[in-house]
Amino acid sequence: MHQGGEEPMEKKKHKGLFQARRERRIERRRQEIMEAAAEVFAERGYANTTTKEIALTADVSEGTLYNYFSSKRDILLAIVDEQQNTIEKMLASVGQLENQEDIVSLVYHSLNSFLTRLPFTRAVLTEAWVDDDILQEFVMARLQRIARLVQTFIAKCVNAGFFRPFDAALITPMVIGMFLMPITPALRGIAPPPTPEELHALVESAVSLLLDGLRVQASEELRVRSEE
Amino acid sequence: MHQGGEEPMEKKKHKGLFQARRERRIERRRQEIMEAAAEVFAERGYANTTTKEIALTADVSEGTLYNYFSSKRDILLAIVDEQQNTIEKMLASVGQLENQEDIVSLVYHSLNSFLTRLPFTRAVLTEAWVDDDILQEFVMARLQRIARLVQTFIAKCVNAGFFRPFDAALITPMVIGMFLMPITPALRGIAPPPTPEELHALVESAVSLLLDGLRVQASEELRVRSEE
Amino acid sequence: MHQGGEEPMEKKKHKGLFQARRERRIERRRQEIMEAAAEVFAERGYANTTTKEIALTADVSEGTLYNYFSSKRDILLAIVDEQQNTIEKMLASVGQLENQEDIVSLVYHSLNSFLTRLPFTRAVLTEAWVDDDILQEFVMARLQRIARLVQTFIAKCVNAGFFRPFDAALITPMVIGMFLMPITPALRGIAPPPTPEELHALVESAVSLLLDGLRVQASEELRVRSEE
Amino acid sequence: MHQGGEEPMEKKKHKGLFQARRERRIERRRQEIMEAAAEVFAERGYANTTTKEIALTADVSEGTLYNYFSSKRDILLAIVDEQQNTIEKMLASVGQLENQEDIVSLVYHSLNSFLTRLPFTRAVLTEAWVDDDILQEFVMARLQRIARLVQTFIAKCVNAGFFRPFDAALITPMVIGMFLMPITPALRGIAPPPTPEELHALVESAVSLLLDGLRVQASEELRVRSEE
DNA sequence: TATGAATGAGGGTTCATTCAT
DNA sequence: TATGAATGAACCCTCATTCAT
Structure with missing residues (x-):
């Protein structure tokens, strides 16, 4: 809901498969990050959680978080x-x-x-x-x-x-x-x-x-x- | 607090009053700060509360907090x-x-x-x-x-x-x-x-x-x- | 540093170069900071030196210091x-x-x-x-x-x-x-x-x-x- | 030498004894403070010494220091x-x-x-x-x-x-x-x-x-x- | 004069976010 | 796209100095 679904509408037909796979990959990654984040938030509270911890738990780099979410x-x-x-x-x-x-x-x-x-x-x-x-x-x-x-x-x-x-x-x-x-x-x-x-x-x-x-x-x- | 209780026993009466008043003043101030802090903690949570806010709410300077408490x-x-x-x-x-x-x-x-x-x-x-x-x-x-x-x-x-x-x-x-x-x-x-x-x-x-x-x-x- | 050394053994060659360069870069930066710090420490003494001065002398931001050292x-x-x-x-x-x-x-x-x-x-x-x-x-x-x-x-x-x-x-x-x-x-x-x-x-x-x-x-x- | 000897010159005669005793008392106190301060400075260095420590060592209050010296x-x-x-x-x-x-x-x-x-x-x-x-x-x-x-x-x-x-x-x-x-x-x-x-x-x-x-x-x- | 609480500028440090690679 | 170093604002805390009592 936040920062999602903003891919261009044209080209939809041709890219169908490709695009869909890409979207699934993105969605999967978002889920992984959310799961990791939820875990840490649950354990320590939002304010006490650093993006570094989230990244570590999600097994991605800090920068990557910002490719999927616009902020903590x-x-x-x-x-x-x-x-x-x-x-x-x-x-x-x-x-x-x-x-x-x-x-x-x-x-x-x-x-x-x-x-x-x-x-x-x-x-x-x-x-x-x-x-x-x-x-x-x-x-x-x-x-x-x-x-x-x-x-x-x-x-x-x-x-x-x-x-x-x-x-x-x-x-x-x-x-x-x-x-x-x-x-x-x-x-x-x-x-x-x-x-x-x-x-x-x-x-x-x-x-x-x-x-x-x-x-x-x-x-x-x-x-x-x-x-x- | 750091050098209290070691007063000589003679003079007790005179110091007593003085000391007691001082202690009451200190206790009162502690309470004021605690009340202010509780209010802000309650409203925003401990982690989201800055010492500056506490000080502001308690109407004292930030430094003063640390005359009464050793840390946030x-x-x-x-x-x-x-x-x-x-x-x-x-x-x-x-x-x-x-x-x-x-x-x-x-x-x-x-x-x-x-x-x-x-x-x-x-x-x-x-x-x-x-x-x-x-x-x-x-x-x-x-x-x-x-x-x-x-x-x-x-x-x-x-x-x-x-x-x-x-x-x-x-x-x-x-x-x-x-x-x-x-x-x-x-x-x-x-x-x-x-x-x-x-x-x-x-x-x-x-x-x-x-x-x-x-x-x-x-x-x-x-x-x-x-x-x- | 925190997650180093655990790379898989295949890929060693490729990562090797990469990794080595990275490590050299880190070491170089550490040296730069140490040199800057030594200069200021020498001039003004450790206690009189602020991290801001060190950062300024090393031409990095204050935060960067803490990417290479855990404290002043x-x-x-x-x-x-x-x-x-x-x-x-x-x-x-x-x-x-x-x-x-x-x-x-x-x-x-x-x-x-x-x-x-x-x-x-x-x-x-x-x-x-x-x-x-x-x-x-x-x-x-x-x-x-x-x-x-x-x-x-x-x-x-x-x-x-x-x-x-x-x-x-x-x-x-x-x-x-x-x-x-x-x-x-x-x-x-x-x-x-x-x-x-x-x-x-x-x-x-x-x-x-x-x-x-x-x-x-x-x-x-x-x-x-x-x-x- | 610093902040001393600035008492008014007139009245010298009448106040002689009184004044002299006062001055001796002041000088004695200055010495006590200096001795205490020297001790702590020697032990921990000037920059690492707090006025509170000096006062404590000299057995006076922090404020008193400033009656005898204009600054740390x-x-x-x-x-x-x-x-x-x-x-x-x-x-x-x-x-x-x-x-x-x-x-x-x-x-x-x-x-x-x-x-x-x-x-x-x-x-x-x-x-x-x-x-x-x-x-x-x-x-x-x-x-x-x-x-x-x-x-x-x-x-x-x-x-x-x-x-x-x-x-x-x-x-x-x-x-x-x-x-x-x-x-x-x-x-x-x-x-x-x-x-x-x-x-x-x-x-x-x-x-x-x-x-x-x-x-x-x-x-x-x-x-x-x-x-x- | 002696006190010690009040002050607030400035210190070291953290961390969300950016960006060059 | 993934990375992680760089950034700097903002945090908590210290302490020299002031000032009402």
């Missing part, structure tokens, strides 16, 4: 872009939430998206914590779409009498936090990402917890004493 | 330390969790601690996302104490038969995420912190949600249709 | 090292002193070594006056080797009855001082270095003075009166 | 000045050199002057190696007076036929070097200064060496072989 920041933006697209694609296949499986599926796929290209996610999150543009244009944009899905679903269920009369807007962040926190250590890089099975178990538990709560039944005042 | 990083560490103490103090007054009020109280005070000196918290969190030392020595240390309190409480309730048979270790992060996410926008600086009333409402809702879940009752398969 | 001090150490080697090489060709010509030769070549790359020597000496590490590891190391040669020679001659019964250890510094002082103004930079002829004449005179003293002959009490 | 450099100049005076005084009592005792005496007292306030000498020498003003105005000025004494003496002896026909100007630096080198380690601070007795022995040996040379007698070609 451009690399970050490309990473963000890519992550955007990944999640966007995932979201595109999700319609309205209609039942429990839909939730499980949405959550599972969302978490999965975050985890599959972990360095990308880490790089983005880390920087989003500091960079308002990235936060808004990427993280919030995606997150709010998810939030809206959830919130709408909850509101509907409340209206339908299936859910207790919670304020959907108030509840939604809690719900999201519930799903997100368990993978935070992985996002931060201090724990291995869960296996698909673990992830499934996790989502199932979370959904169960969410729907029916901790308590055995809605009983009167809870009381535990250590001596009991 | 030292300022950050002092901020982290201070936050540590704030939370530590809060935690010290919390015993075992024994009932619903205890949870509400713990959560409320925890969130409050995070929110009261918001720039400090933001500065610490932002850096913890990138700096392993700060993450471990500060954030994780505190967070794990909280987590252990929660986990123990859940396990106890499960054993007592009050809670459904969840795996406490699995559930705890979800519980924490549930409480934390609603204030995340404030922590990130893109929303005003909640008023105490809002915070209370929030915690109450969260606890209710947590205990009894979204659902009116543990019913059969949930199903909502958009057309309904 | 590293430049100084490289200079010291180079001087070490120069003198070391000179000393390597000197065996035991056995006769007058040997002394003349040793002295001549020693002084010559000091004078040939005068800025280097000045830079080293100047700093040695203040920096214990450089004094010990460089100046004293070399000087003591020379001193040992001289002392051994004197002791031998004394034992052989050729020299009067001086304490060799006591005398040696005097002998060295005798040879060194005449070129001190040049070392300090307030006199042009002697031409080779002057240097020869100087050494010859010194050796003669050293061997037979000032006096016409060992006579009775010397007495000069101004009115005579 | 002024302290150095005062030290130089004082050393000048010390040597000047010594030289004032020396007339023309007329015999061996005169030489011994001159040398002994010269070396003694250098050694008695060693930090002062070290400070001056160290800086003279880098600072042309100090070199010329202090070190060379004194040294050349000594050199002239020696040179004149030698020339006279040569003319009188007592000394072999050396070129006095050529020989003089050697003579001085001979006397100076043995105390150089002390001047540099890597050896304790010689005791008066050692100093005497040293001078005696040097003079003997100087007058009659190393050799037993002016013999034919010297030859030593290790195997002999």
Whole structure:
């Protein structure tokens, strides 16, 4: 998206094959660089990463970076872009939430998206914590779409009498936090990402917890004493 | 600081006042600088913050910073330390969790601690996302104490038969995420912190949600249709 | 430098030339910088010299210095090292002193070594006056080797009855001082270095003075009166 | 000499005692500071010494330094000045050199002057190696007076036929070097200064060496072989 | 007069970016 | 196109000097 697709349009026919191969080569190289950069950004943060490190990790020279990206920041933006697209694609296949499986599926796929290209996610999150543009244009944009899905679903269920009369807007962040926190250590890089099975178990538990709560039944005042 | 404490014992009274005033002045200045620094760190991140900005914000010269801190990083560490103490103090007054009020109280005070000196918290969190030392020595240390309190409480309730048979270790992060996410926008600086009333409402809702879940009752398969 | 030597063995020829040229270019540049630095260090002393001055004198940018040396001090150490080697090489060709010509030769070549790359020597000496590490590891190391040669020679001659019964250890510094002082103004930079002829004449005179003293002959009490 | 003696001349009578005591106090303090400064300058060199270190060593505050000296450099100049005076005084009592005792005496007292306030000498020498003003105005000025004494003496002896026909100007630096080198380690601070007795022995040996040379007698070609 | 905190110019060093090869 | 040396702005930090107390 940034600095791409600017080859001349004429000559397209004749060069077809040649051009296509060239473009693929370029795209492949861009990906290599982005992967390398994401890795280092994830590990040390954007500001603490030097172009030299990126180049070293990508196994190219510093100068070469600038043949594929116009600046260090451009690399970050490309990473963000890519992550955007990944999640966007995932979201595109999700319609309205209609039942429990839909939730499980949405959550599972969302978490999965975050985890599959972990360095990308880490790089983005880390920087989003500091960079308002990235936060808004990427993280919030995606997150709010998810939030809206959830919130709408909850509101509907409340209206339908299936859910207790919670304020959907108030509840939604809690719900999201519930799903997100368990993978935070992985996002931060201090724990291995869960296996698909673990992830499934996790989502199932979370959904169960969410729907029916901790308590055995809605009983009167809870009381535990250590001596009991 | 370098040659303090070695004053002769006679004269104590006279020097006492003098010295004490001086120390208070120094401490006050340190605080001013830390506050200024926290603000800028919070806004732009540690690495993107220049000592010049800190000095400007603190309304002193750059050189003055170094009369109170030995390095830019030292300022950050002092901020982290201070936050540590704030939370530590809060935690010290919390015993075992024994009932619903205890949870509400713990959560409320925890969130409050995070929110009261918001720039400090933001500065610490932002850096913890990138700096392993700060993450471990500060954030994780505190967070794990909280987590252990929660986990123990859940396990106890499960054993007592009050809670459904969840795996406490699995559930705890979800519980924490549930409480934390609603204030995340404030922590990130893109929303005003909640008023105490809002915070209370929030915690109450969260606890209710947590205990009894979204659902009116543990019913059969949930199903909502958009057309309904 | 950081990723050198790991080239595949095929291609050796082609890369060889390339690589060699590159290495020569690097070495040449290092030398240029060292020469420039030595000049300024000699003139103003290490501590009073700014990297900006060095860069200016070397006709490169400040940043470039750090492509060839890791710090200002590293430049100084490289200079010291180079001087070490120069003198070391000179000393390597000197065996035991056995006769007058040997002394003349040793002295001549020693002084010559000091004078040939005068800025280097000045830079080293100047700093040695203040920096214990450089004094010990460089100046004293070399000087003591020379001193040992001289002392051994004197002791031998004394034992052989050729020299009067001086304490060799006591005398040696005097002998060295005798040879060194005449070129001190040049070392300090307030006199042009002697031409080779002057240097020869100087050494010859010194050796003669050293061997037979000032006096016409060992006579009775010397007495000069101004009115005579 | 620098920044001194600028008190108003009127009122002299009435204030006599008071004023005198005050001046003595001031002078004493100046001396204390100079001594402290000389010590640190000697140890680390002028440029590497901070005013804070001087203040610390002198046991006063940094600000106080500036009540007695107008700048850091002024302290150095005062030290130089004082050393000048010390040597000047010594030289004032020396007339023309007329015999061996005169030489011994001159040398002994010269070396003694250098050694008695060693930090002062070290400070001056160290800086003279880098600072042309100090070199010329202090070190060379004194040294050349000594050199002239020696040179004149030698020339006279040569003319009188007592000394072999050396070129006095050529020989003089050697003579001085001979006397100076043995105390150089002390001047540099890597050896304790010689005791008066050692100093005497040293001078005696040097003079003997100087007058009659190393050799037993002016013999034919010297030859030593290790195997002999 | 003595103090030591405040100052800010200037130091060494880093690093994103450019460009000749 | 790939390279990596060159660049210089900007960083963090030091320290001689000033000045309010």
